[in-house]
Amino acid sequence: MAAKGTPVTKPTLLILPGDGIGPEVMIEVRKVIDWFATQGLAFEVSEDLVGGIAYDTHGTPLTDATMAKAQAVDAVLLGAVGGPKYDTLDFAVKPERGLLRLRKEMDLYANLRPAQCFDALADFSSLKTDVVAGLDIMIIRELTSGVYFGEPRGIHTEGNERVGVNTQRYTESEIARVARSAFELARRRSNKVCSMEKANVMESGVLWRDVVTEIHAAEYPDVALSHMYADAGAMQLTRWPKQFDVIVTDNLFGDLLSDLAAMLTGSLGMLPSASLGAPMANGRPKALYEPVHGSAPDIAGQGKANPIACILSFAMALRYSFDQGAAADRLEAAVQTVLAAGLRTADLIGEEGRAPVSTSDMGDAIVAALAEE
Numbered sequence: 001m002a003a004k005g006t007p008v009t010k011p012t013l014l015i016l017p018g019d020g021i022g023p024e025v026m027i028e029v030r031k032v033i034d035w036f037a038t039q040g041l042a043f044e045v046s047e048d049l050v051g052g053i054a055y056d057t058h059g060t061p062l063t064d065a066t067m068a069k070a071q072a073v074d075a076v077l078l079g080a081v082g083g084p085k086y087d088t089l090d091f092a093v094k095p096e097r098g099l100l101r102l103r104k105e106m107d108l109y110a111n112l113r114p115a116q117c118f119d120a121l122a123d124f125s126s127l128k129t130d131v132v133a134g135l136d137i138m139i140i141r142e143l144t145s146g147v148y149f150g151e152p153r154g155i156h157t158e159g160n161e162r163v164g165v166n167t168q169r170y171t172e173s174e175i176a177r178v179a180r181s182a183f184e185l186a187r188r189r190s191n192k193v194c195s196m197e198k199a200n201v202m203e204s205g206v207l208w209r210d211v212v213t214e215i216h217a218a219e220y221p222d223v224a225l226s227h228m229y230a231d232a233g234a235m236q237l238t239r240w241p242k243q244f245d246v247i248v249t250d251n252l253f254g255d256l257l258s259d260l261a262a263m264l265t266g267s268l269g270m271l272p273s274a275s276l277g278a279p280m281a282n283g284r285p286k287a288l289y290e291p292v293h294g295s296a297p298d299i300a301g302q303g304k305a306n307p308i309a310c311i312l313s314f315a316m317a318l319r320y321s322f323d324q325g326a327a328a329d330r331l332e333a334a335v336q337t338v339l340a341a342g343l344r345t346a347d348l349i350g351e352e353g354r355a356p357v358s359t360s361d362m363g364d365a366i367v368a369a370l371a372e373e
């Protein structure tokens with residue numbers, strides 16, 4: 001407790017619910033945030049628009065004012081962006097551009113995507129239970145460069161046909177900083193890093209492998225490092241995922257491999273992510289937290305969405321932005337408790353045909369379990 005009269009500055013959190021199921025899962029996160037506030041862990045929360053809803057309201061998927069707010073807060077929590085309604089929009093104003101602008105301008109180069117199999121859900125994976133039970137791997141995806149942002153890009157005409165161009169481009173320093181993030185994280189886990197690229201066909205892959213090898217030799221010789229071509233890595237991820245601890249890879253391969261790794265665990269609806277940049281003046285990293293799943297327009301507004309990925313994204317914020325590891329542990333344990341008790345949203349119902357609980361019931365159950373931890 002602060003002494004009487006002492007101004008207390010609460011850490012600041014900007015919530016961007018976005019589109020599709022984003023707003024409904026975020027309502028459940030708000031319940032969790034409110035619960036922590038009753039325990040003396042309070043945040044200054046503000047909310048704003050991103051994605052299709054921002055386009056509908058302001059004609060842009062992210063206004064300059066929202067961008068400025070995101071730069072000023074301690075952490076951003078985002079729901080999801082996009083939907084079929086926006087498919088035909090020009091690239092420059094597509095909902096996804098809002099998210100990409102946040103990543104790029106906040107320079108969130110290290111995207112942490114854990115793929116963790118919850119004991120209660122091991123049966124739910126499409127792989128055999130012994131392949132996934134106890135799985136706990138972390139994919140670190142480079143998030144601010146590579147083919148997502150490389151120039152030149154565009155569609156132009158050559159002769160009588162159109163040509164689509166994107167450029168895969170990485171500088172040494174871009175590779176080095178994400179490699180360091182991977183090695184640092186590995187030291188706090190099982191001390192193993194596997195780096196994935198396509199050095200057999202791409203120069204950017206050759207450079208990637210060289211730089212990761214150099215950083216390892218110079219700064220992290222204690223960490224076990226291996227390299228894999230990304231296609232072989234995809235195969236190994238489905239064959240025996242438990243051989244991995246930390247995987248570090250580029251933006252595009254990371255996009256694919258993290259969806260694959262997520263599905264190993266049974267449901268995309270379970271997995272959080274953290275996108276981290278350089279430390280700010282207050283020592284906290286620039287940070288944006290979001291579920292790995294998308295906006296799922298097909299089930300939006302029906303109370304079917306699983307709020308767990310978004311709730312666990314807030315747990316990652318507690319851990320990586322606010323140094324509240326114990327609170328994060330407690331929230332993760334509450335999620336385990338409700339799953340162990342058999343609560344399932346529709347995405348977690350397999351052959352057994354049990355009745356699903358709604359998005360809001362799942363949120364309430366997690367808050368109830370928190371109170372009992």
Ligand code: IPM
Binds near residue numbers: 082096099255
């Ligand atoms: C992701 C998503 C995004 C990406 C989209 C929504 C732009 O698939 O975060 O993995 O491709 O990075």
Ligand code: MG
Binds near residue numbers: 255256259
């Ligand atoms: Mg993706």
